[in-house]
Amino acid sequence: MKILVPLKRVADPDNANKVKVAGTKLETTGLEWKPNPFDEYAVETALRLTENGAATKQRQGEVVVVSFGPKEVEATLRAALATGADRAIRVDVTDDKLDGDLVARALKAIVEKEKPDLVLCGKQAVDGDSNQVGQLIAEYLGWPQATFAGSIKSEGAPGKETALVVHREVDGGTINLKVTLPAVVSVDLRIVAPTSVKSVYTADGFKYPDGVRFAALMAIMAAKKKPLVEEKIETLAADTALKIEYLGFELPAARKAGVKVKDVAELVTRLKSEAKVL
Amino acid sequence: MTNILIVAELHEGKVRKSTHSSITFARQAGAAGGTFSIVVIGGGAAAAAAEVTGYGAAKVLAVEDPTATVCERIAPTVAALVKSGGFDVVAVTASSFGKDIAPRIAAKLGAGYAPDISGVKDDGGKLVYRRPVYAGNAYASCRLTTALQVVSVRQSEFTAAEPSGGASPVEAAQPAAPDAAAARVEFLGLEAAKSERPDLGEARVIVSGGRALKEKFAEVLDPLANLLNAAVGASRAACDAGYAPPELQVGQTGRVVAPQLYFAIGISGAIQHLAGMKGSKVIVAVNKDAEAPIFQVADYGLVADLFVAIPELVKQLQAG
Structure with missing residues (x-):
């Protein structure tokens, strides 16, 4: 199976409370670039779908990663190559000339050229929190979608996978879908749990370590030699006009610091007589 | 128009x-x-x-x-x-x-x-x-x-x-x-979580728990939630560890809630969790770590062992 995984770098999500507003722009100066966590999960999922969990050095199929941005995003792509992805594509463009819709339309052109069986993406990027690109690509391609995947099992014969059974994490439970390939799947947090992904190569009962894999030093060196090509946004999308226009930003009012109560009795009294919520 | x-x-x-x-x-x-x-x-x-x-x-x-x-x-x-x-x-x-x-x-x-x-x-x-x-x-x-x-x-x-x-x-x-x-695409089915409690998006009161509750997640939180007709929520850590089902997760990438009263019990208060609940009207935090970031957004903070404090809270509320 050939899988295309779009990747985005985001300003350090664990320090998102340090963003500042400068004029009409949001400033993330001082925040380190990190891979979007959901995209890292998508890469891990792609690797698990294209290997026997007991012999992860041998890739069965191909994992291609793609990112949009200036030269510096190549670091994000190389990191994915180091964990096991085979090839990378960087679409040269600056962030201010992008929105989710343009990314999806450009990805459509890449998909038409690369012809993957599966586009696997994170359910949302934790900077804009839009949760849209997977669904947009699916519609633009006319492919079925399975969003917010908490587990995936591939069906068919090795090298001839035909469908995925996906458990989607939704409000109030789980929706189970079977999508026939080619399809678009977006992944949720629990996809990197030890038994969430089952490929046709991996024995039943196999357990991965929890979370995403780390690259060994040798693999980081080897990743520098893996193919990474550059594309131009203009050749991928005829129309580069954006559909969303950001006018300005503001920081939310900080919550007033509360009080520490000395015991349960004081808590109950205050909730009843002061906050009046009980 | x-x-x-x-x-x-x-x-x-x-x-x-x-x-x-x-x-x-x-x-x-x-x-x-x-x-x-x-x-x-x-x-x-x-x-x-x-x-x-x-x-x-x-x-x-x-x-x-x-x-x-x-x-x-x-x-x-x-x-x-x-x-x-x-x-x-x-x-x-x-x-x-x-x-x-x-x-x-x-x-x-x-x-x-x-x-x-x-x-x-x-x-x-x-x-x-x-x-x-x-x-x-x-x-x-x-x-x-x-x-x-x-x-x-x-x-x-x-x-x-x-x-x-x-x-x-x-x-x-x-x-x-x-x-x-x-x-x-074939719809195989919806496995709905069976619960008599109100939905997280609609509840007036939410009782949320973190990883600190371990296997006692339901044992500690259910009596309080039942008493207050509250929805039960959870931190990502509690869900990932399997102490609570994923659909209970409150946060940036889970449910975003704003009830009248939110109890954060044994939740440290990572940015991603705060994103899902800081619009709540009144926030109560119970945590044994006095330095936990959750106390910075809590209206009422109680530094205590939650395995003692929560049953005590239930007892006092029942007593009226």
């Missing part, structure tokens, strides 16, 4: 209350002149349509279609109705249903999409949307450059609409032909 089509969320033959937040959005967006209609699509839509006729909609469209279980079958119908009905804004509440389908509708219509909005205002005939970014650590104001627009509405920021009286006419409408992709 804004003409809005709300896509109702149907669940087991009933309109989900989340839909009422989209009605509130439509009332606000149309305040300067405009109308809104509601479309109910799915099995039992004809009966469910009657549930939303008292909210001031110009009309309620009922599309009886038992096969409409996936967005590849629902989105084409919405798009067709938008075109035939002359709507210019499509609104859906940003539940997992809304987040799944809204971009698909937008792409189908060539419309711009404003996801998970927390506010709307009419700026000289153009709608300006407000939306949280960076886990709610900043709010953006934005505009869509397209004539046709799709929005998803954050349930916790648009209070559920109350009935306004009147009786909107119900019109039956036909489902559109499904996408070709519909033949390649």
Whole structure:
């Protein structure tokens, strides 16, 4: 199976409370670039779908990663190559000339050229929190979608996978879908749990370590030699006009610091007589 | 003049209350002149349509279609109705249903999409949307450059609409032909979490627990939740560790809630969790670590062993 995984770098999500507003722009100066966590999960999922969990050095199929941005995003792509992805594509463009819709339309052109069986993406990027690109690509391609995947099992014969059974994490439970390939799947947090992904190569009962894999030093060196090509946004999308226009930003009012109560009795009294919520 | 089509969320033959937040959005967006209609699509839509006729909609469209279980079958119908009905804004509440389908509708219509909005205002005939970014650590104001627009509405920021009286006419409408992709997706089923408790998005009180509760998650929290008729929530850490099911997760990437009263019990208060609950009216934190970041947003903090404090809290509340 050939899988295309779009990747985005985001300003350090664990320090998102340090963003500042400068004029009409949001400033993330001082925040380190990190891979979007959901995209890292998508890469891990792609690797698990294209290997026997007991012999992860041998890739069965191909994992291609793609990112949009200036030269510096190549670091994000190389990191994915180091964990096991085979090839990378960087679409040269600056962030201010992008929105989710343009990314999806450009990805459509890449998909038409690369012809993957599966586009696997994170359910949302934790900077804009839009949760849209997977669904947009699916519609633009006319492919079925399975969003917010908490587990995936591939069906068919090795090298001839035909469908995925996906458990989607939704409000109030789980929706189970079977999508026939080619399809678009977006992944949720629990996809990197030890038994969430089952490929046709991996024995039943196999357990991965929890979370995403780390690259060994040798693999980081080897990743520098893996193919990474550059594309131009203009050749991928005829129309580069954006559909969303950001006018300005503001920081939310900080919550007033509360009080520490000395015991349960004081808590109950205050909730009843002061906050009046009980 | 804004003409809005709300896509109702149907669940087991009933309109989900989340839909009422989209009605509130439509009332606000149309305040300067405009109308809104509601479309109910799915099995039992004809009966469910009657549930939303008292909210001031110009009309309620009922599309009886038992096969409409996936967005590849629902989105084409919405798009067709938008075109035939002359709507210019499509609104859906940003539940997992809304987040799944809204971009698909937008792409189908060539419309711009404003996801998970927390506010709307009419700026000289153009709608300006407000939306949280960076886990709610900043709010953006934005505009869509397209004539046709799709929005998803954050349930916790648009209070559920109350009935306004009147009786909107119900019109039956036909489902559109499904996408070709519909033949390649099979709905195997919904495994609904069985719970007698209110939904996280609708509860007046939420009792949330973190990893510190370990295997005693339910044992400690259930008595308090039962007593207060509260929904139960959880931190990501508690869900990942398997102490609570994933659908209970409150946070940036789980449910975003804003109840009257939120108990954070054994939750340290990572940025991602705060993003999902800091709009709550009153926050109570119980944690044995006095330095936990949750105390910076809590109205009332109690530094205590939760295995002692929570049963004691239940006991005192029961005593009246």
